[in-house]
Amino acid sequence: MIDLDDGNPTEAREAALNRALEALHFAFRAVTARPDAMLADLGLGRIHHRILYFVGRAPEGSVGDLLAILGVSKQYLNRPLRQLQQVGYIHAAPDPADRRVKRLTLTPSGAELEAALTGDQRQRFARVFAEAGPEAEAHWRRVTALLAGPRP
Amino acid sequence: MIDLDDGNPTEAREAALNRALEALHFAFRAVTARPDAMLADLGLGRIHHRILYFVGRAPEGSVGDLLAILGVSKQYLNRPLRQLQQVGYIHAAPDPADRRVKRLTLTPSGAELEAALTGDQRQRFARVFAEAGPEAEAHWRRVTALLAGPRP
């Protein structure tokens, strides 16, 4: 292992890196816990949240677009997407220019649910960033982006 | 990374918070991807990594300790733990003071595998922290700890 830490004893640095690793796990879990619980109350899963999120972010997208963004099989996407349409969270209209493709949008109640789910997460970030300050926010974003590596 | 939009509660700020949320997901995925791939090559899963990690961090722990830390059912823990013993990554010796409890430790090859798995993750953090600087590291740790919330 390369010692990237100038001056610190290796073992102590390793322990510090372990703590960073664990902190990432705990943060991730904390961020997803509440929306997961809300979804469970509605009999829905994380996949439904992901669908709502991406349809909200890219309205008028096609099923194929969603498939590519989510990275799941079409057979798996089909059922939760149908559920979301049936309970009125997502509206699907055929594209007039090519009636094979469906244009997906959130209904008002779908947007409301999405805001409750992702909104909880955004509020958590907003509170934390407000408490830590703008410089910490910028640094967090930079470090997290570096951890993620080059993105497509 | 020039997307902070400090303080305005507008759509732009919401988009910035969405980007933070997505960055967390991508970072988490990037950090876990390589160890997951290594484990898959060995026919093992994430649970094996978790076991190796916690046994490495707290040697001489009991099965019950591991159960409590991992938060899984004992029936589920049993199989992967047995596998790890069978292939010689983990050694279990009865506690001389109470021979019902097993004291779990990593074997040298178990420690080597653990170092390959978690070591990859530590190195990623080490590289990123080295590139971003100590102040960014401190800020990242603070923000991430705040995101995680109060920890037991």
Place this chain on the structure above:
DNA sequence: TCATCTAGGTCAATCATGTTGACATAATAC
């Protein structure tokens, strides 16, 4: 026009990850 391609949908089998329930065994504690 007709053959072919594309977007989407659906049935069925399968696999992985975990859970719960029930019960077994060995060792310790009272």
Place this chain on the structure above:
DNA sequence: GTATTATGTCAACATGATTGACCTAGATGA
């Protein structure tokens, strides 16, 4: 000597997700 504790194991089940095969409706091009 009985009750309790630490661990192990069999079995059934739930959920999330995949692959393969096949289907329809609509678009497209020789």
